[in-house]
Amino acid sequence: MENFTYCTPTKYIFGKGAELHAGEELKRIGLKNVVVCYGKGSVIRSGLLKRVLERLDAEGISHTELGGIEPNPTDPKVREGIDLCRQINADGLLAVGGGSTIDTAKAIAAGVPYDGDFWDFWAGKATVGTALPVGVVLTIPAAGSEGSGNSVITLLDGMRKISLRTDFALRPKFALLNPELTYTLPQEQTAAGIADMMAHILERYFSPTADVEITDRVSEGVLMAIMEEAPKVIADPCNYQARANIMWSGTLAHNGICGTGRKEDWVSHFMEHELSSLYGITHGTGLAIVFPAWMTFMAHHNPWKVAQLARRVLGIEINGDDTTVALAGIKRIKEFFHSLGLPVSLADIGITDPDIEHLVKKLHENKGDEIGGYYHLRAPQTTEIYNLAR
Amino acid sequence: MENFTYCTPTKYIFGKGAELHAGEELKRIGLKNVVVCYGKGSVIRSGLLKRVLERLDAEGISHTELGGIEPNPTDPKVREGIDLCRQINADGLLAVGGGSTIDTAKAIAAGVPYDGDFWDFWAGKATVGTALPVGVVLTIPAAGSEGSGNSVITLLDGMRKISLRTDFALRPKFALLNPELTYTLPQEQTAAGIADMMAHILERYFSPTADVEITDRVSEGVLMAIMEEAPKVIADPCNYQARANIMWSGTLAHNGICGTGRKEDWVSHFMEHELSSLYGITHGTGLAIVFPAWMTFMAHHNPWKVAQLARRVLGIEINGDDTTVALAGIKRIKEFFHSLGLPVSLADIGITDPDIEHLVKKLHENKGDEIGGYYHLRAPQTTEIYNLAR
Numbered sequence: 001m002e003n004f005t006y007c008t009p010t011k012y013i014f015g016k017g018a019e020l021h022a023g024e025e026l027k028r029i030g031l032k033n034v035v036v037c038y039g040k041g042s043v044i045r046s047g048l049l050k051r052v053l054e055r056l057d058a059e060g061i062s063h064t065e066l067g068g069i070e071p072n073p074t075d076p077k078v079r080e081g082i083d084l085c086r087q088i089n090a091d092g093l094l095a096v097g098g099g100s101t102i103d104t105a106k107a108i109a110a111g112v113p114y115d116g117d118f119w120d121f122w123a124g125k126a127t128v129g130t131a132l133p134v135g136v137v138l139t140i141p142a143a144g145s146e147g148s149g150n151s152v153i154t155l156l157d158g159m160r161k162i163s164l165r166t167d168f169a170l171r172p173k174f175a176l177l178n179p180e181l182t183y184t185l186p187q188e189q190t191a192a193g194i195a196d197m198m199a200h201i202l203e204r205y206f207s208p209t210a211d212v213e214i215t216d217r218v219s220e221g222v223l224m225a226i227m228e229e230a231p232k233v234i235a236d237p238c239n240y241q242a243r244a245n246i247m248w249s250g251t252l253a254h255n256g257i258c259g260t261g262r263k264e265d266w267v268s269h270f271m272e273h274e275l276s277s278l279y280g281i282t283h284g285t286g287l288a289i290v291f292p293a294w295m296t297f298m299a300h301h302n303p304w305k306v307a308q309l310a311r312r313v314l315g316i317e318i319n320g321d322d323t324t325v326a327l328a329g330i331k332r333i334k335e336f337f338h339s340l341g342l343p344v345s346l347a348d349i350g351i352t353d354p355d356i357e358h359l360v361k362k363l364h365e366n367k368g369d370e371i372g373g374y375y376h377l378r379a380p381q382t383t384e385i386y387n388l389a390r
Numbered sequence: 391m392e393n394f395t396y397c398t399p400t401k402y403i404f405g406k407g408a409e410l411h412a413g414e415e416l417k418r419i420g421l422k423n424v425v426v427c428y429g430k431g432s433v434i435r436s437g438l439l440k441r442v443l444e445r446l447d448a449e450g451i452s453h454t455e456l457g458g459i460e461p462n463p464t465d466p467k468v469r470e471g472i473d474l475c476r477q478i479n480a481d482g483l484l485a486v487g488g489g490s491t492i493d494t495a496k497a498i499a500a501g502v503p504y505d506g507d508f509w510d511f512w513a514g515k516a517t518v519g520t521a522l523p524v525g526v527v528l529t530i531p532a533a534g535s536e537g538s539g540n541s542v543i544t545l546l547d548g549m550r551k552i553s554l555r556t557d558f559a560l561r562p563k564f565a566l567l568n569p570e571l572t573y574t575l576p577q578e579q580t581a582a583g584i585a586d587m588m589a590h591i592l593e594r595y596f597s598p599t600a601d602v603e604i605t606d607r608v609s610e611g612v613l614m615a616i617m618e619e620a621p622k623v624i625a626d627p628c629n630y631q632a633r634a635n636i637m638w639s640g641t642l643a644h645n646g647i648c649g650t651g652r653k654e655d656w657v658s659h660f661m662e663h664e665l666s667s668l669y670g671i672t673h674g675t676g677l678a679i680v681f682p683a684w685m686t687f688m689a690h691h692n693p694w695k696v697a698q699l700a701r702r703v704l705g706i707e708i709n710g711d712d713t714t715v716a717l718a719g720i721k722r723i724k725e726f727f728h729s730l731g732l733p734v735s736l737a738d739i740g741i742t743d744p745d746i747e748h749l750v751k752k753l754h755e756n757k758g759d760e761i762g763g764y765y766h767l768r769a770p771q772t773t774e775i776y777n778l779a780r
Contacts, residue, residue, distance in 0.1 A: 001634040003405025008398055015393025211631035214615040214639045221611030225604040241601035244391040248650065249604045257647065260638065
């Protein structure tokens with residue numbers, strides 16, 4: 001077990017009507033004039049935004065809207081938000097939406113009090129010190145941004161998609177989680193979200209650190225819960241209990257509790273970011289394609305943790321060496337993703353001739369010649385993994 | 391799944407040398423003049439206190455000592471601490487020790503800014519609003535107080551042992567967790583701590599709330615990790631990895647993550663508090679005696695969750711109805727406690743003629759005529775459980 005520091009100060013309010021606490025929570029943390037971020041308008045059509053803004057009005061909190069945030073959010077919207085916040089002298093932000101909206105709000109929050117260009121933080125040229133406080137009303141359980149200190153933004157210039165990770169500075173002050181708000185998510189988005197949260201756990205689970213039984217067992221528990229509840233939300237999108245279990249799982253998958261005391265991997269995320277950049281694939285969908293390929297490579301090169309996952313989580317009870325058990329587990333996880341309607345190969349989404357040379361080149365340009373915590377990978381190996389994803 | 395609010399703002403610094411952060415952490419939260427609480431002197435003999443105080447000196451933080459805190463801490467020490475804090479105008483407390491020391495520090499922290507008597511909070515006559523900030527250097531993984539908002543104090547007048555539970559007010563600002571500090575714990579104390587942390591999970595696990603798969607699975611994961619690592623620390627008290635896993639498990643067992651979204655039980659704790667009061671038993675030891683008895687009663691009256699525990703955590707694979715499976719699980723857990731050197735009955739600790747009438751009378755006087763979340767119990771039933779613990 002490695003030394004670690006862990007702090008999750010986000011206040012979670014979970015359950016029916018959670019969004020109605022928006023006003024009192026903003027007031028609790030002392031905000032009076034906020035920018036409310038949202039995406040392409042589903043929160044308007046559903047009436048959610050109106051319901052939330054009424055709560056802000058009731059508490060006397062001024063608000064200005066910043067809508068139109070796109071999936072895989074980019075820097076121009078962040079700059080627009082920074083300008084807006086400065087113009088109206090906003091003292092904080094409320095994100096109403098999923099990961100893209102929350103990540104954009106966090107990036108704005110970091111940028112407003114900073115003299116330089118906000119991208120400095122993402123480029124590793126500066127460290128976020130102070131940031132405006134951010135609150136969240138979550139509508140898509142997937143990215144886990146409601147409980148994390150992370151924010152993924154793409155710089156349009158060069159299409160650089162980078163995840164900034166902070167310990168504390170960008171963790172939301174509060175997150176309001178009402179599972180009912182997720183009833184209307186399209187199946188594809190629900191399924192992609194499930195793949196995303198599973199990947200958040202697996203990136204931490206596939207660690208070179210031994211002797212982290214407690215973190216392994218917690219991670220395995222969250223994975224098992226997701227795999228038990230996922231088919232229920234696909235079968236019945238308005239199953240409150242299943243939606244609730246999935247929503248809370250998505251938060252635990254990425255608030256750090258599944259990573260304590262160990263090095264992490266994150267190569268599958270890096271490889272997926274290149275896929276998203278090049279082909280515009282939904283992040284979670286891309287992960288459902290990359291992860292089995294990455295695991296298949298590992299089954300042949302470093303199988304022990306894949307085999308542990310197979311035995312403990314995926315119900316593989318066959319006798320055999322770790323490689324055999326790992327491969328059986330990968331077959332099971334592919335079946336599981338398929339059962340949710342997710343693709344597990346590039347061919348499944350119609351990409352029959354992927355530009356692997358380009359993907360590998362961009363991957364290592366962005367992330368370095370050698371990547372990976374669980375197993376070190378260079379271009380020949382990442383090429384092999386992209387090929388396994390065909 | 392029930393609606394819930396969850397917030398754990400405690401900053402955990404975990405690993406070798408964690409205690410050396412005491413000065414900088416106190417400074418980070420703005421403290422300049424603290425009372426340092428500890429127990430009966432082992433932290434002096436081990437040199438830990440000196441090492442910690444040197445870090446305070448290095449940061450220019452004034453400190454005054456309050457030693458001599460006893461196990462099962464009582465109100466006179468709390469009053470002494472409140473007087474001391476007021477006298478020197480302390481702005482916070484640092485607890486160096488286990489649950490008793492931390493709980494005493496928390497009680498002092500609540501009492502100092504309060505005009506009335508601190509016991510008002512424990513008696514349910516007042517709610518903790520503000521409290522002095524508390525930091526922790528943990529030496530005994532057991533009570534989980536380093537991450538909880540709770541504090542258990544006994545009022546000598548009438549020997550009323552009461553656990554105060556707060557959402558946020560009494561959660562430590564930081565907790566420094568160095569597993570090496572636990573190498574020198576006597577086996578009995580290590581084992582009792584393990585029973586205590588397991589009980590903290592089980593009190594939450596035995597819930598009447600259905601459909602909390604995510605919280606069940608996390609709880610089961612922490613329990614499995616404890617049961618795998620516990621024999622290692624008993625066999626080799628200086629096994630760093632096992633000590634580390636146990637220490638972090640003890641925090642997760644009680645910081646609330648195993649309780650989200652459901653009603654909890656806590657009857658076994660209530661019943662054990664009466665045993666401790668009457669016979670001076672170590673809390674964790676008493677829990678190892680009460681819990682199997684409580685579970686045996688449930689195996690016959692409401693077995694489903696005991697059976698789930700048996701199947702998922704205790705490795706019971708026999709076919710049979712829930713009662714049969716539950717009873718096999720209870721046999722397994724008793725064997726496990728015995729293997730750690732813990733008693734599982736009152737007879738095991740030489741109490742052959744327990745005053746059950748007195749225990750039941752005090753229990754219901756303190757906690758009400760009907761108690762229990764998982765199953766409602768009145769005097770005839772609690773009498774039966776105490777009898778099962780003989």
